[in-house]
Amino acid sequence: MHTKVFKLELFLVLSVLLLNISCSFAGPIVYKPPTSIGNYEYPYGVYIPSNFIIPDGNVFKFTLYLAGFVWFTCNGTSGEWSRDQFRSVYFNSKKEISFFPYSAVAELDFFRDNTMRSSIPKYDTSTLSFTCIDSAPSYNPKKDVWDEFCVIKRTTGDGAFSDITYLILTEAKNGAAPPNEKCGTNYPDGYIYSNAFTATILFCHNETQ
Numbered sequence: 365m366h367t368k369v370f371k372l373e374l375f376l377v378l379s380v381l382l383l384n385i386s387c388s389f390a391g392p393i394v395y396k397p398p399t400s401i402g403n404y405e406y407p408y409g410v411y412i413p414s415n416f417i418i419p420d421g422n423v424f425k426f427t428l429y430l431a432g433f434v435w436f437t438c439n440g441t442s443g444e445w446s447r448d449q450f451r452s453v454y455f456n457s458k459k460e461i462s463f464f465p466y467s468a469v470a471e472l473d474f475f476r477d478n479t480m481r482s483s484i485p486k487y488d489t490s491t492l493s494f495t496c497i498d499s500a501p502s503y504n505p506k507k508d509v510w511d512e513f514c515v516i517k518r519t520t521g522d523g524a525f526s527d528i529t530y531l532i533l534t535e536a537k538n539g540a541a542p543p544n545e546k547c548g549t550n551y552p553d554g555y556i557y558s559n560a561f562t563a564t565i566l567f568c569h570n571e572t573q
Contacts, residue, residue, distance in 0.1 A: 395463050395466060395467070397466045397467065397484075398456055398460070398467060398469050398484060399484065399486075399487045400456075400469075400484075400487060400488065400524070401426070401428070401454075401456070401469045401470060401482060401484070401488050401490075401523060401524035401525070402425070402426030402427065402428060402456060402469075402524045402567070403426055403427045403428070403456050403457055404425070404426045405427075406424055406427075407427050407564065407566075410427075410534060410535065410564060410566065411503075411511075411534055411535055412532060412534060412566070413500035413511050413513075413534070415498060415500055415513075416498060416500065416511070416513040416532055418530055418568055419530075421570050421571060421572055422529050422530055422568045422569065422570055422571070423568060423569070423570075423571045424566060424567075424568055425524075425527075425528065425567050425568060425569045426524065426567050427564060427565065427566055427567070428454040428455065428456065428469070428470065428565045428567070429454065429455045429456070429457060429458050429460070429461065429562065429563075429564060429565070430452045430453070430454055430455075430533070430561075430562060430563040430564070430565055431452065431453055431455065431461050431464070431560075431561075431562050432450060432451050432452030432453060432472070432560070432561060432562075433450060433451050433452075433558055433559065433560050433561070434447060434449075434450040434509065434539050434558070434559055434561060435447070435448040435449050435450065435556055435557065435558045436448060436541040436556070436557045436558075436559075437554065437555070437556050437557075438547040438548065438551045438552065438553060438554060438555040438556075438557065439547065439548075439553065440547065440548035440552060440553025440554070441548075441553065443544055443545065443547050443548050444544050444547060445541035445542065445544060445547050445557070447541075448556060450472070451472065452471070452472045453468045453470070453471050453472075453483075454468065454469055454470040454471065454472075454480070454483075454565065455467055455468060455469060456469055458562075461562070468483045469482065469483055469484055469488075470482055470483050470525075471483050477493045477517075478493055478494050478495065479491055479492070479493045480492050480493075480494070480525065481525075482521070482523055482524070482525070487523070488521075488522070488523030488524055488525075489520075489521035489522050489523055490519060490520065490521040490522060490523030490524055490525035490526045491519065491520045491521055491525060492516050492518070492519045492520075492525040492528050493516070493517045493518050493519075494514040494515065494516050494517060494531060495514060495515060495517055496512045496513065496514040496515075497513060497514065497515050498512070498513040499511060499512050499513070500513075502535075502536050503535075505540065506540060506543070507538060507540055508536045508537055508538060508539060508540055508561070509533075509536045509538075509539035509540055509561055509563070510536075511532070511533060511534045511535075511536065512532070512533040513530070513532055514530065514531050514532070514533070515529070515530055516528050516529050516530065516531070524567075525567075527569045527570065528567050528568065528569050529568055529569055529570050530567075530568040531565055531566065531567050531568065532565070532566040532568075533563050533564075533565055534563065534564050534565075534566065535563060535564045536561055536562070536563040537561060537562045537563070538559055538560055538561040538562070539559050539560070539561025539563075540559065541557060541559070542557060
């Protein structure tokens with residue numbers, strides 16, 4: 365039951381998000397759903413904060429592109445926002461976002477220890493769980509969520525995620541909470557604020573394994 369509710373929420377969230385992503389096509393579209401996870405061509409020019417130090421022996425494996433929502437709760441006493449939860453879906457390329465739900469290759473289960481799992485189990489059964497160990501301001505921290513550097517705690521199954529060791533979230537667009545001074549003033553205590561965002565995710569693995 366939990367899985368069905370989660371997938372329904374995810375579908376509704378991404379449907380709303382995609383209404384905000386303008387994309388037009390000429391003529392009929394023939395779309396072939398993906399059968400693998402990851403874009404293995406390194407995204408040259410991508411921004412990686414200098415404090416994100418990947419340990420020796422770990423190298424880039426592939427990129428995914430995130431589209432999702434994040435929710436913040438206002439604490440009127442402290443006058444600060446706290447991140448409550450988020451939903452995100454992953455795609456092999458930015459253009460694939462426009463073909464959701466058929467183009468999603470992975471999704472995040474926020475309620476299960478930040479577990480990222482394959483959305484194409486016929487071809488890939490892998491999952492990974494992670495925790496973020498460092499962060500850095502984005503280009504526009506008042507508007508965009510911060511960049512994050514995360515370590516993988518465990519993996520399961522067979523496929524793209526099975527040997528991942530680290531991931532980097534960067535080049536996020538939107539997703540930040542309102543300024544703290546608006547918590548308890550413009551927004552009452554307990555107010556839940558939601559914001560859509562997109563980002564680039566770089567996945568690393570140990571090259572010796």
